[in-house]
Amino acid sequence: MPREAEPSLNEKQFILQALQENLRLDGRQLDQYRPLELTFGDEYGVAQVSLGKTKVFAKASAEVTVPYTDRPLDGVFTIMTELSPMASPAFEVNRPNETEVLLSRLLEKTVRRSGALDTESLCLVAGQKCWSVRVDVHVLSHDGNVIDASCLAVVAALRHFRKSDTSMEGGVLTVYTPAEREPVPLGWLHSPFCVTWSFFGDEGETAVLDATRAEEQIRVGSCTISLNRHGEICQIAKLGGTPVEAVALLQCTSLALTKVKEFSTVLDRKLAEDSKRRDKSGRAAELTAENDR
Amino acid sequence: MPLDTSAYSLALLRVDGRRWNELRRIHAQIRTQAAADGSSYFEMGHTKVMCVVNGPSEPGPRRGGTAAAAPGGGQSKDAEVAVSIVVAGFSSVDRKRVGRGDKRILELQSTISSALTASLHTHLYPHSTINISLHVLSQDGSLLAALINAATLACVDAGIPMTDYVAACTAGSTSTYAANDESADPLLDLNHQEEQELPGLTVATLGDSDRVAVLVCESRVQVGRLEGMLAVGVDGCKQVREILDRVVREKGRRMLQEGTVEKGVGLDEMDMD
Amino acid sequence: MTVTAAPQAALSVLPRADGSAKYSHAGYTVTASVNGPIEAQRRDEHAYEAHVDVIVRPAAGVGGTRERHLESILQSSLTQIILVKNFPRSLIQIVLQIEATPENDYVNTKLVQASLNFSIMPALFQTAILALLSAAVPMRATATASVVAVVPETKSKKLVVDPSPRELEAAQSVHVLAFTSQGELLLAESEGDFTVEEWDEVYETAEDVCCKSETSKSDVDMMLDDDDDDAGPADMHQFIRSTLEDKVAADLHWK
Numbered sequence: 028m029p030r031e032a033e034p035s036l037n038e039k040q041f042i043l044q045a046l047q048e049n050l051r052l053d054g055r056q057l058d059q060y061r062p063l064e065l066t067f068g069d070e071y072g073v074a075q076v077s078l079g080k081t082k083v084f085a086k087a088s089a090e091v092t093v094p095y096t097d098r099p100l101d102g103v104f105t106i107m108t109e110l111s112p113m114a115s116p117a118f119e120v121n122r123p124n125e126t127e128v129l130l131s132r133l134l135e136k137t138v139r140r141s142g143a144l145d146t147e148s149l150c151l152v153a154g155q156k157c158w159s160v161r162v163d164v165h166v167l168s169h170d171g172n173v174i175d176a177s178c179l180a181v182v183a184a185l186r187h188f189r190k191s192d193t194s195m196e197g198g199v200l201t202v203y204t205p206a207e208r209e210p211v212p213l214g215w216l217h218s219p220f221c222v223t224w225s226f227f228g229d230e231g232e233t234a235v236l237d238a239t240r241a242e243e244q245i246r247v248g249s250c251t252i253s254l255n256r257h258g259e260i261c262q263i264a265k266l267g268g269t270p271v272e273a274v275a276l277l278q279c280t281s282l283a284l285t286k287v288k289e290f291s292t293v294l295d296r297k298l299a300e301d302s303k304r305r306d307k308s309g310r311a312a313e314l315t316a317e318n319d320r
Numbered sequence: 321m322p323l324d325t326s327a328y329s330l331a332l333l334r335v336d337g338r339r340w341n342e343l344r345r346i347h348a349q350i351r352t353q354a355a356a357d358g359s360s361y362f363e364m365g366h367t368k369v370m371c372v373v374n375g376p377s378e379p380g381p382r383r384g385g386t387a388a389a390a391p392g393g394g395q396s397k398d399a400e401v402a403v404s405i406v407v408a409g410f411s412s413v414d415r416k417r418v419g420r421g422d423k424r425i426l427e428l429q430s431t432i433s434s435a436l437t438a439s440l441h442t443h444l445y446p447h448s449t450i451n452i453s454l455h456v457l458s459q460d461g462s463l464l465a466a467l468i469n470a471a472t473l474a475c476v477d478a479g480i481p482m483t484d485y486v487a488a489c490t491a492g493s494t495s496t497y498a499a500n501d502e503s504a505d506p507l508l509d510l511n512h513q514e515e516q517e518l519p520g521l522t523v524a525t526l527g528d529s530d531r532v533a534v535l536v537c538e539s540r541v542q543v544g545r546l547e548g549m550l551a552v553g554v555d556g557c558k559q560v561r562e563i564l565d566r567v568v569r570e571k572g573r574r575m576l577q578e579g580t581v582e583k584g585v586g587l588d589e590m591d592m593d
Numbered sequence: 594m595t596v597t598a599a600p601q602a603a604l605s606v607l608p609r610a611d612g613s614a615k616y617s618h619a620g621y622t623v624t625a626s627v628n629g630p631i632e633a634q635r636r637d638e639h640a641y642e643a644h645v646d647v648i649v650r651p652a653a654g655v656g657g658t659r660e661r662h663l664e665s666i667l668q669s670s671l672t673q674i675i676l677v678k679n680f681p682r683s684l685i686q687i688v689l690q691i692e693a694t695p696e697n698d699y700v701n702t703k704l705v706q707a708s709l710n711f712s713i714m715p716a717l718f719q720t721a722i723l724a725l726l727s728a729a730v731p732m733r734a735t736a737t738a739s740v741v742a743v744v745p746e747t748k749s750k751k752l753v754v755d756p757s758p759r760e761l762e763a764a765q766s767v768h769v770l771a772f773t774s775q776g777e778l779l780l781a782e783s784e785g786d787f788t789v790e791e792w793d794e795v796y797e798t799a800e801d802v803c804c805k806s807e808t809s810k811s812d813v814d815m816m817l818d819d820d821d822d823d824a825g826p827a828d829m830h831q832f833i834r835s836t837l838e839d840k841v842a843a844d845l846h847w848k
Contacts, residue, residue: 068693073652080608084692088653111650113610113626113688120648128426135423141540163653165690167624168607205696230531240609248438250535260546263521263537266427267434270531273554277547284543 031117031244039245046227046235053079053239058282060237063293065183067301071210072188076180078237080170085180087162087188091202094150094157102149103159106134106181114169126173133174133264134164137219137253138181141261148214151193151200158190160213171239174251178221183294186215187301219261220290222283223251231271234279236286250276252283256291332505335513336365341552343489343509343559348469348567350477358478362470364489365511366460371470372453373478375399376445399445401437403429405467407456412512428464432471435524435533439472441481450480461512462490464522464536469560476568484527487561488534491553492520493545504545506552519545523553527561530554600719600832604727604840612728614720619755620695621716625724629685643680645672648688649717659710667717670771670780676731685730689717695758711784712761714769715739719829726837736779737829738771739802741795743787750791752798768792770799774830804830 034042042052049057061079068075072087092103108131110118118124123131138144149158162184164177189210192203225238225246238246248268253261265276332339344365353359358373376399405425407418418425432452440450452474454467465488472486492507492514510520519541524534532554541549575581600618607613610626617623630643637644647668649660667687675685694713718738725732742756742764753760761767766785773779783792805828 070693070696073693082607084652084690086652086692107655109650111648111688111690112628112686113607113624113650113690115609116628116631116686123421123426125426125430128423129430132423132427136538140538161653165650165652167626167690168609170609248434254543258543260537260541260543263535263546265532265535266431267436267438267534269438270526270529270533273525273530273532273550276532276535277550280543280546 031115034241034244038241042241042245043227046233051235052241055237057234058236058286060286061239063179063290065179065293065297067183067187067297072184074180074183074187076176076183077168078172078176079239080168081172081176082167083173083176083180084165084167085162085177085184086165087160087184089158089160089188089190091151091156092159094154096154099154100150101146102157104139104144104146104149104161105159106131106139106162106164108134108164108166108177110166110169114166114173129264129266130164130174130177133221133251133253133262134178134181136262136264137178137221138185141217141219141253141255143182143215143217143219143255143261144185145214145216151195156200160185160188160190169240171241171243172223172237174223175221175237178219178253179290179294182218182220183297185213186218186294186298188213217255217257217259218291218294219253219255220287221251221253222286223249224279224283225249226269226271229269231269232275234271234275250279252280254280254284254287256284256288258284334507336511338509340494340505341508341555343556344511346560346563348473348564350473350567350571356474356478358474358476358480360470360473360477362466362473364462364466364469364509366458367462367466368456368458369463369466369470370455370457371467371474372455373450373471373474373480374453375450375478376448376480377451378447379449397446398437398442399440399448399450401433401440401442401450401452403433403436403452403454403471405429405432405454405456407459411456412459428467431464431534431536432468435468435486436471436475436482438533439482439484439486439526440475441483444481450475450478459512461510461515462522464534465489465524465560468524468534469564473564473567484529485561485564486524486526486533487557487564488522488524489553489556489560490515490520490522491549491556492518493541493549494518506545506548508552508556519549521546521549521553523550523557525554525557525561528558600829602719602723602832602836604723604836610728612724612726612730614723614727616716616720616723617693618716618719619712620693620757621691621713622693623713623716623720624690624692625720626688626690627685627721627724627728627730629728629730630680630683631686633682633684637684638682641681642677643675643683643685645675645677646684646686647671647721648686650688650690652691652693663714663717666714666769666780666782667721670718670736671721671725673779674732674734674736674773675725676733679731687721687724689720691717710761711767711769711782712740712742712756712758714782715755715829718771719833723833723836726833727840734773734775734777735830735833736771736773737803737833738769738780739799739829740767740769741799741802742767743785743791743795752794754798754802766791768795768799770796770803772800772803774804776800776804802829804828 064077066075075084110127112118151157162181166173189212192208192211194201225235226248227233227246231248250265252263347363349361352361353372356372360371362369405428409415452471468488490510492510494505519539521537526533602616604614606615607626610628612627615624633644645668647664649664715738722735742753743766744751744753744760744764766787768783771780
């Protein structure tokens with residue numbers, strides 16, 4: 028497979044020199060994100076996030092399955108991340124590389140292990156039937172900071188998602204189709220978001236948010252911090268790289284919290300806008316139904 | 321809840337009888353395998369790991385499962401650090417088969433590789449690979465920390481130039497994330513039981529400095545707790561570094577006594593500092 | 594989801610791929626990226642021509658045999674129109690990411706095993722062609738595809754272009770046909786049972802959808818630019834052509 032082209036020596040020097048003078052190639056502040064765009068699809072549970080030229084698409088889906096025998100009261104929740112050659116020809120199909128493994132582990136820790144989704148509410152009949160919720164993350168275009176974009180897309184898709192309504196009557200479980208009953212949202216507990224810092228310089232003294240692909244290729248280390256807006260850390264991952272002062276990491280965490288609060292507001296606003304849009308059409312649909320009768 | 325957290329506040333003693341800032345017994349050996357370029361054995365309480373380092377050497381045919389961080393070890397200007405971890409089936413209470421593609425293991429491998437790459441002088445060995453294979457014999461919490469320490473010792477034994485020791489340990493906090501009490505104490509060096517119940521993090525620092533090479537937190541915790549935990553963790557790393565340093569010096573002295581190595585010019589210099 | 598909606602397409606939507614396109618029609622939305630010609634892997638390398646690699650990725654769930662089947666159909670027909678002999682020992686990689694499929698509100702679907710069927714073929718085909726054009730991969734002709742289902746009614750049978758999931762369930766047979774811009778038949782795949790007469794009818798309908806203007810009218814120049822004829826999806830060839838014209842016009846606007 029073709030390898031990803033590395034930035035040339037001149038490019039490296041230029042970017043590093045500029046960063047030392049607190050400048051970035053695209054004119055952003057060091058702690059500034061690229062313009063964030065979040066759109067929902069026509070279906071429930073489809074979210075597309077773009078951060079500059081990075082584009083991520085997430086789709087949530089659910090089906091009824093049998094729960095795991097060691098966890099009879101919990102539903103099944105999986106996050107699938109598979110990077111296709113669409114993001115970069117260096118990715119191969121069916122052969123996970125390091126980026127993919129780290130991305131899926133981070134999303135797993137941030138969203139699944141932090142208990143963002145109430146898996147107990149996915150249980151239908153203890154030990155026999157439960158919902159299996161699944162999110163597929165597709166990276167359409169990789170221009171750096173796929174982690175933050177993917178995490179936002181996953182959380183947005185799950186909060187936007189509606190699963191079919193069910194009822195239990197006399198030991199008979201009925202799963203209603205969307206035509207019979209309006210689908211219901213998932214049991215959601217808190218919304219975690221990832222914020223990734225990239226470090227530059229010999230001692231990792233320059234910390235930068237939302238690195239582009241070129242910046243990612245020359246950084247000496249990175250640290251992904253996942254928080255929710257209540258100030259709870261869900262996960263921190265500084266997996267090696269050049270050592271960074273402990274105090275600097277603490278500063279990064281508190282700055283990350285402000286960014287997470289911004290994300291949270293943006294997502295809440297977008298969800299409200301979307302539900303308003305849907306409600307309008309929902310009422311219109313109701314009206315036509317009445318007229319038919 | 322198998323761990324009775326209420327007992328801690330009464331006697332200020334943890335389940336295994338330690339105080340908040342005590343490390344477990346650390347036992348370390350280097351040069352345990354004669355055939356390898358470098359090797360070590362590291363115990364942190366009941367967590368026991370073994371490490372073998374081969375290289376720097378010409379990269380052989382690429383095997384799966386290694387962390388290929390640098391694009392193609394053979395072509396790059398720096399040596400590639402390839403880490404492979406084998407978790408023995410008997411290492412923990414439940415015998416769970418760990419597959420080759422297990423993402424948790426892949427993440428550990430990539431973390432250790434990346435942490436050591438930053439400390440080793442890889443630029444001295446272009447077009448070559450340093451193979452680090454780690455074997456987990458017994459698990460009782462702080463696995464990543466033990467692995468990093470063992471890998472550091474083995475790299476010292478292999479004689480690969482490095483800036484300083486990468487020493488690691490874990491730190492935790494005495495109450496769960498939900499309880500927002502200010503009285504929560506930080507804890508040093510978590511065992512398996514504490515790791516399951518309490519929030520914790522793994523820290524690795526470079527030498528005597530406060531510079532953090534690895535910081536992994538996998539549990540939910542209030543952001544205000546981080547500072548205390550990190551401070552305790554960094555302090556623990558310094559203690560671990562002292563222990564590692566002692567082990568290396570002790571082994572060196574013994575080798576000189578036994579005449580395994582001649583007291584050469586290079587070693588003379590080493591004795592002086 | 595209205596099935597009669599006119600197709601929509603955008604070119605070069607992904608900044609990092611050599612060529613890309615997004616296409617939505619009849620409830621399907623597909624994004625495609627094309628990279629190539631790039632270095633081929635040893636096992637795919639062909640001494641005299643480029644290897645065309647098609648990857649179909651469903652929006653949810655893992656791909657299975659059905660996706661592999663669609664991939665192989667697409668691969669063999671695209672190999673025919675791409676000038677593969679121009680790029681020996683290289684690879685042209687086409688990734689088709691499905692983003693939306695029309696939902697059947699009356700059935701609860703199983704999702705872990707995504708099972709695509711023929712009705713998505715036109716969307717995949719058109720997107721692939723648009724992305725190839727956007728990547729400037731030399732081709733001997735463009736091509737378009739359409740899907741026609743034979744749906745039984747009480748007495749007779751009815752031909753449905755771009756069938757909905759419910760019509761697809763009721764259909765006796767489903768046919769995918771693709772035509773090149775010269776009006777040649779490039780691909781014909783059918784499933785279900787049908788008679789030769791039915792197939793002839795299907796052929797004519799599909800040809801109508803794909804390249805009506807070439808066969809019926811001699812001067813095709815400007816007449817398709819008026820957009821009010823989207824009652825029936827007028828003609829796929831003209832659609833692809835006008836999409837490209839728009840893109841070229843927009844890109845060369847500064848001139």
